[in-house]
Amino acid sequence: xxxxxxxxxxxxxxxxxxxxxxxxxxxxxxxxxxxxxxxxxxxxxxxxxxxxxxxxxxxxxxxxxxxxxxxxxxxxxxxxxxxxxxxxxxxxxxxxxxxxxxxxxxxxxxxxxxxxxxxxxxxxxxxxxxxxxxxxxxxxxxxxxxxxxxxxxxxxxxxxxxxxxxxxxxxxxxxxxxxxxxxxxxxxxxxxxxxxxxxxxxxxxxxxxxxxxxxxxxxxxxxxxxxxxxxxxxxxxxxxxxxxxxxxxxxxxxxxxxxxxxxxxxxxxxxxxxxxxxxxxxxxxxxxxxx
Amino acid sequence: xxxxxxxxxxxxxxxxxxxxxxxxxxxxxxxxxxxxxxxxxxxxxxxxxxxxxxxxxxxxxxxxxxxxxxxxxxxxxxxxxxxxxxxxxxxxxxxxxxxxxxxxxxxxxxxxxxxxxxxxxxxxxxxxxxxxxxxxxxxxxxxxxxxxxxxxxxxxxxxxxxxxxxxxxxxxxxxxxxxxxxxxxxxxxxxxxxxxxxxxxxxxxxxxxxxxxxxxxxxxxxxxxxxxxxxxxxxxxxxxxxxxxxxxxxxxxxxxxxxxxxxxxxxxxxxxxxxxxxxxxxxxxxxxxxxxxxxxxxxxxxxxxxxxxxx
Numbered sequence: 001x002x003x004x005x006x007x008x009x010x011x012x013x014x015x016x017x018x019x020x021x022x023x024x025x026x027x028x029x030x031x032x033x034x035x036x037x038x039x040x041x042x043x044x045x046x047x048x049x050x051x052x053x054x055x056x057x058x059x060x061x062x063x064x065x066x067x068x069x070x071x072x073x074x075x076x077x078x079x080x081x082x083x084x085x086x087x088x089x090x091x092x093x094x095x096x097x098x099x100x101x102x103x104x105x106x107x108x109x110x111x112x113x114x115x116x117x118x119x120x121x122x123x124x125x126x127x128x129x130x131x132x133x134x135x136x137x138x139x140x141x142x143x144x145x146x147x148x149x150x151x152x153x154x155x156x157x158x159x160x161x162x163x164x165x166x167x168x169x170x171x172x173x174x175x176x177x178x179x180x181x182x183x184x185x186x187x188x189x190x191x192x193x194x195x196x197x198x199x200x201x202x203x204x205x206x207x208x209x210x211x212x213x214x215x216x217x218x219x220x221x222x223x224x225x226x227x228x229x230x231x232x233x234x235x236x237x238x239x240x241x242x243x244x245x246x247x248x249x250x251x252x253x254x255x256x257x258x259x260x261x262x263x264x265x266x267x268x269x270x271x272x273x274x275x276x277x278x279x280x281x282x283x284x285x286x287x288x289x290x291x
Numbered sequence: 292x293x294x295x296x297x298x299x300x301x302x303x304x305x306x307x308x309x310x311x312x313x314x315x316x317x318x319x320x321x322x323x324x325x326x327x328x329x330x331x332x333x334x335x336x337x338x339x340x341x342x343x344x345x346x347x348x349x350x351x352x353x354x355x356x357x358x359x360x361x362x363x364x365x366x367x368x369x370x371x372x373x374x375x376x377x378x379x380x381x382x383x384x385x386x387x388x389x390x391x392x393x394x395x396x397x398x399x400x401x402x403x404x405x406x407x408x409x410x411x412x413x414x415x416x417x418x419x420x421x422x423x424x425x426x427x428x429x430x431x432x433x434x435x436x437x438x439x440x441x442x443x444x445x446x447x448x449x450x451x452x453x454x455x456x457x458x459x460x461x462x463x464x465x466x467x468x469x470x471x472x473x474x475x476x477x478x479x480x481x482x483x484x485x486x487x488x489x490x491x492x493x494x495x496x497x498x499x500x501x502x503x504x505x506x507x508x509x510x511x512x513x514x515x516x517x518x519x520x521x522x523x524x525x526x527x528x529x530x531x532x533x534x535x536x537x538x539x540x541x542x543x544x545x546x547x548x549x550x551x552x553x554x555x556x557x558x559x560x561x562x563x564x565x566x567x568x569x570x571x572x573x574x575x576x577x578x579x580x581x582x583x584x585x586x587x588x589x590x591x592x593x594x595x596x597x598x599x600x601x602x
Contacts, residue, residue, distance in 0.1 A: 009391035012391070013388045097376065097377065104341055106389060107392065281357065
C-alpha cells in the first residue's frame, strides 16, 4: 500500500487518541512545571545573588548563559526520561491490547506500523520540546545566547529523542510486556551512557600512553548523546575548548555533528530490525503497492 | 478461493498442523471444528498471513500466502477469537482506522462504515466508545472490521465464543446474510452444532490432522450408518407407527402426540418411498425431515483420538 508520512493511519489514529484525553495536557503541564520550578530555584539560589552585587551587561550575559546551560541540561535529562516511556510500549501495548494481529493482517506494512508509532511518539516529544520554547526565550532577556544557538540545541534534542525512541521501539518489539520493555530500555540507556564514558576514558589513557598528542575522540563517545550535548554547549559558551565531558579530547567544534549522525544511523538500524521483527512472515520487502 | 495443500506447522518437535489439505470454492461456508488445541487457530493464522508454515502451500484466490502476503491480505478478512480495543476510539473511528489501513479513501470509508454498521446492527452505536460496548456488540464490530475492505474470503476464528444465546443467534443471522452475499467463509468452533446448521460443509480436525471433511449429514450417516427422520402428522399417529414398524430398515420409532422420530438405514430414494407410502395410506403428513440427531455424540466419536483418517 502506498503510504506517506502525513497519511499514515497509525500516526493519525495515535495522535487522535493521545490528544483526546486529558493526559497529554497534564503531561505538558507537568513537564513544563518541573522545568519552571527547577529553573526558578536555580535562579533565586545562584543567579539572583550574583546579579545583586554585579549589574553589568557582562554579568547579565553570564547569568543568561548560566540559566541556558542549566535549562539545556535539564531538558536533555527530561527527554531521556520521557522518551522511553513514550516508545517502549508502542508495540508491546498493541500485543497486550490484542490489536497487533488485527493491524498486521491489514495491508499496512510493518514499515508503516513502526514509522507511524515512532512519528507519533516523536510528535508528542516535539510538542513537549516546542512548548518549552517560551521558557528558553526568557534567556534572551539576559543576553549571551543567540537564536542560532537555540536552533542548534533544539535540533540536537530532536535527534536525541529519535535515537532514544528507536531504542524503546526496538525493545518493544522484543518483549511482550510493556513494563519489561520500558525497564530494559532505561537500563540499556544507562548502561550505554556509563560504559561509553568508562571505555572512552580507558581508550584515551592508552592513546596518550602510546605517545598520542593530537586531539583524539574515542569512538564510544560517538554513541553517547550526553557527549554531543556537552560539545554543543562548549561550542556555544567557550568556542569548543575544553574536553568533552571532562575527558581530554582537546579542541572539538564539530563532534556533535558526527555524534548526531552516529545516533541517527543506530536509530535507523534499530528501526529496521524492529520492522523485520514485527513482520509475521519475516519478509521486509513483501509489501507492495496495491492501492 | 482457498486451497490448502499438505500444510505442516511445527514448533520444535511438536507438530501443530500435520499435512492438512482443504479446498473451498467461492460461496462455500466451511466449518472448521475440533477440540481446543487441535490446530484450528494455527491453520487460520497461516491463511491470514500471520504465521509462516513449516511446509505445504496455502493459496487464496490463486495467490500464495508465503509469496505475496500483502496481496492476500487484500482478499481476506480475519476475525480472531479475541477482541482488541483501543481506548478513546469511537465505533465509527475504529472502522475508519482499519479502512485507512487497507488504503480506502475517506469517502469509501464513510460509505463502508455506514453499510457495515447497518449489517451488524450497530448503527445506533456509531458515536459510542468501543470499550463501552457489550461483548456481543464488540464481536459484531470486529466482524464489521474484517469486512471493511470487502474481502472475498472471511476467516472467522470462534466468532461466537463467550456470547450469550441471543448474541449467538444474532451473529448466526449475520453470517447467514454474508453467505447469501456470496462470501466464502472459513469459520471455526469447538462446538459442532453451532456450525452444523450454518455451514455447507465441515472439516473435523484433531491433533493437527483432518479426520473428516465433507457435509454434516454425510458425516452423521457415515459414522452411525443411520439417518434420523422426524415426521409430523395431523392425526392417525398410531396408524402411522404401525405402518412404519412393518417397513424394513427402520429402528427405534419414538414420539410424542403427532411427532414421530425414527432411525433409518436406507438411502434417500428409499426415504422418498417411505413418505409416498405414508401419504398413499392416507396419513396426513405435515412434515417429513432429516433431523440433526445427537451431533455432539458424533463429534465425540470422530475426535476420540484415532489416527485413522475417515475420508
